[in-house]
Each structure stands twice: as C-alpha cells, then as structure tokens.
Amino acid sequence: MTQHYSARSRAIEPFHVMALLARANELQAAGHDVIHLEIGEPDFTTAAPIVAAGQAALAAGHTRYTAARGLPALREAIAGFYAQRYGLNIDPQRILITPGGSGALLLASSLLVDPGKHWLLADPGYPCNRHFLRLVEGAAQLVPVGPDTSYQLTAGLVERHWNQDSVGALVASPANPTGTVLDRQQLASLSQAVTARQGHLVVDEIYHGLTYGMDAPSVLEVDDHAFVLNSFSKYFGMTGWRLGWLVAPPEAVADLEKLAQNLYISAPSMAQHAALACFEPQTLEILEQRRQAFARRRDFLLPALRELGFGIAVEPQGAFYLYADISAFGGDAFAFCQHFLETEHVAFTPGLDFGRYQAGHHVRFAYTQDLPRLQQAVERIERGLRSWQG
Numbered sequence: 421m422t423q424h425y426s427a428r429s430r431a432i433e434p435f436h437v438m439a440l441l442a443r444a445n446e447l448q449a450a451g452h453d454v455i456h457l458e459i460g461e462p463d464f465t466t467a468a469p470i471v472a473a474g475q476a477a478l479a480a481g482h483t484r485y486t487a488a489r490g491l492p493a494l495r496e497a498i499a500g501f502y503a504q505r506y507g508l509n510i511d512p513q514r515i516l517i518t519p520g521g522s523g524a525l526l527l528a529s530s531l532l533v534d535p536g537k538h539w540l541l542a543d544p545g546y547p548c549n550r551h552f553l554r555l556v557e558g559a560a561q562l563v564p565v566g567p568d569t570s571y572q573l574t575a576g577l578v579e580r581h582w583n584q585d586s587v588g589a590l591v592a593s594p595a596n597p598t599g600t601v602l603d604r605q606q607l608a609s610l611s612q613a614v615t616a617r618q619g620h621l622v623v624d625e626i627y628h629g630l631t632y633g634m635d636a637p638s639v640l641e642v643d644d645h646a647f648v649l650n651s652f653s654k655y656f657g658m659t660g661w662r663l664g665w666l667v668a669p670p671e672a673v674a675d676l677e678k679l680a681q682n683l684y685i686s687a688p689s690m691a692q693h694a695a696l697a698c699f700e701p702q703t704l705e706i707l708e709q710r711r712q713a714f715a716r717r718r719d720f721l722l723p724a725l726r727e728l729g730f731g732i733a734v735e736p737q738g739a740f741y742l743y744a745d746i747s748a749f750g751g752d753a754f755a756f757c758q759h760f761l762e763t764e765h766v767a768f769t770p771g772l773d774f775g776r777y778q779a780g781h782h783v784r785f786a787y788t789q790d791l792p793r794l795q796q797a798v799e800r801i802e803r804g805l806r807s808w809q810g
C-alpha cells in the first residue's frame with residue numbers, strides 16, 4: 421500500500437548494502453564468521469572518559485530537554501576546539517548542537533532549500549545528502565567526479581554545472597566514500613565560485629580529526645560565511661549518542677534555532693553532557709591513538725588491495741574508507757559483493773549506494789576492523805577472486 425505514502429518518501433532509495441547486511445546476519449546466525457567491511461562507523465566503543473561523563477550526567481538527573489541551540493558549555497567547548505585545532509575564533513553563538521551530523525544536515529537543508537532548487541553534489545558521495553534535499557522538495561544535481569579532481573567538486577565543475585535553479589553546493593572533506601580531502605586553496609576557490617553566484621556553500625567536516633599525514637583545513641579558515649556540519653560520531657566515536665553540530669553565519673542563527681525547536685526541540689541532553697569530556701586532554705590522547713590505528717589499517721589495506729588488482733587511483737587521506745574500481749575483474753559491483761559475502765563471508769558495499777557515476781564497477785571498503793581481521797579479509801578476498809567469474 422506504499423502508493424498512499426508521500427511521493428517524497430517513495431523517492432528515497434534504500435541503502436543497497438542493507439540487503440547484503442541482512443544476508444550477512446543470516447550467515448552469521450548460521451555460525452559463519454563474517455568480516456564486516458561495510459560498516460561506516462568506528463569499531464571502537466566510546467572512550468571511557470566520555471562514557472563516565474555520560475553516566476555522571478544521568479546520575480545527576482540531566483535527563484530533560486536543553487535549549488534548542490544546545491548546552492552553552494558545550495558550544496563554548498566546541499568554539500575552544502576551533503581555536504586550538506584551526507586557530508579560528510568562532511563565536512559560540514554561531515554553533516548549534518544537533519542530533520548527529522544528520523540533524524545538522526536537516527537544519528541546513530530546511531533553512532537553505534526552496535522547492536525545485538538545485539544543490540550541486542559530488543557523485544559518488546554520501547547518499548543521504550540527496551535524500552535530505554528531496555525531503556525538503558529541493559533536488560540534488562549530481563556532478564560526476566573522478567580521480568582527476570580527487571573525487572571532489574571544484575570551482576571549474578561548479579562553473580560548468582551551475583544553472584538557473586542552482587542555489588548551492590554541498591561538499592564533504594574528508595569525503596565518504598573516497599576519503600579524499602580538500603586543501604585550503606581548493607576550499608577557497610570553491611567558495612569563490614559559489615558565492616560569486618550568490619549561492620551557499622555547505623561543507624561536511626564530519627570526518628575531521630581522522631586524517632593521515634595531513635590536517636584537513638576547515639572551510640571556515642577561508643570563508644566565514646560557509647555552513648559547516650560536524651559530528652561527535654566518527655572522530656569522537658559516539659555514533660549511538662546522536663550528537664553533532666552546525667556552524668552557521670551569525671545572521672542565520674535565529675532562523676536555525678526556530679527550526680531546531682520545531683524539528684527536534686533539542687539534541688539528547690545526556691549525550692551533550694557526556695560530550696563535554698571529549699575535549700579533555702586524556703580523551704584527546706585516546707582519540708589520537710585510535711586515529712593512529714586507523715592510519716596503520718589504511719597503510720596496510722590500501723597497498724594490499726592494489727596488489728590484488730583493485731583500482732584505487734587516489735590515495736585517501738582521511739575517513740576510514742577505500743573506494744575501489746573493480747573493472748579489472750569484470751562484472752557488476754552488486755554481484756561482486758554478493759559473491760564475496762556468499763563464498764568468503766566478507767561484506768563490503770557496492771558503489772550504487774553512493775550515486776550513479778561508474779557505480780556499477782566500484783565498491784567501498786571500510787577499515788573499521790583491527791589489523792589481524794583486515795589481514796584475514798585480504799586472504800579471503802584473494803581466494804574469492806580466483807572463484808569470481810565476472
């Protein structure tokens with residue numbers, strides 16, 4: 421009876437990987453040892469000081485709504501983090517605490533998108549972005565990107581694809597699924613290209629902190645008027661706590677606050693209290709160790725997959741993903757993923773979940789497993805390639 425539901429909900433595609441995940445769970449329930457490389461969240465549980473702060477918050481009765489913008493102390497702590505990490509002076513008044521980066525995306529799209537208006541997004545990219553746009557009756561204008569632009573939108577691509585309905589561009593750095601990072605110059609020229617057209621630039625910085633061999637610059641270093649999404653999910657390892665933030669230009673804050681009040685009232689209060697511990701030196705030390713563990717995993721998995729024939733043209737500098745071209749093996753990416761799940765019990769994600777451009781011959785590996793497990797996965801993949809008949 422789905423025809424009675426809204427056209428906008430019917431337009432949202434499910435994650436294709438969910439079918440694989442259901443099958444992976446079946447295999448696991450039947451006693452098979454499945455290696456999960458499809459999951460986009462850190463395998464580490466939340467660091468102990470954050471958990472302790474969350475427990476203390478519950479014990480102290482911090483179980484009610486907070487202000488819609490979030491706890492003032494947390495907004496100040498985040499502003500302090502911008503000062504310390506990026507040398508930026510961000511007024512805490514410009515920071516809104518949201519239920520995950522997803523909540524920040526909901527706020528930004530509700531504020532910035534009118535019906536029928538287009539937003540430029542990189543294809544491949546995080547699939548929920550285009551779905552959020554659809555939910556607010558806007559549309560994603562998917563711009564095919566490849567290794568030549570490190571899978572990122574560029575000023576040139578903005579110039580080429582901007583039309584009379586375009587009102588903004590949304591980029592992610594580091595990106596999902598490719599892990600590539602925009603440098604300061606690239607951010608500045610993107611910002612110039614978008615603002616010259618009276619558009620808005622939204623930058624998803626959710627994977628900041630998880631970079632290897634370089635720091636990702638914030639767009640706020642070059643454009644104080646950009647909208648920035650961030651989250652406690654990935655670097656801070658708090659996926660299940662549902663906490664993120666949005667940095668907005670000062671003139672947008674009152675309207676965003678109004679939207680927040682109506683859409684979700686406030687972000688979870690115990691999670692906000694817990695997150696105050698994120699910026700303590702002992703927590704940052706744990707997070708640094710985890711970042712180094714991700715770096716070691718990338719440094720193992722990237723050459724190992726290339727050696728097997730996977731095409732990873734651009735070295736990813738961040739997040740915890742490798743986006744690989746499987747053309748050398750032939751066949752379709754979904755069938756390829758199914759083959760490895762069925763025969764070798766290794767799960768990874770077909771390209772179709774990230775867009776359309778060349779999606780049929782790309783897959784994403786998430787290195788959200790420890791090194792011995794990744795080594796095992798590579799052995800299984802090597803064996804599975806021998807029985808793959810693409």
Ligand SMILES: Cc1ncc(COP(=O)(O)O)c(C=O)c1O
Binds near residue numbers: 522596650653663
């Ligand atoms: C690029 C990107 N943006 C946003 C999100 C949303 O994450 P959360 O709502 O947990 O902050 C994700 C999650 O995978 C992501 O990969």
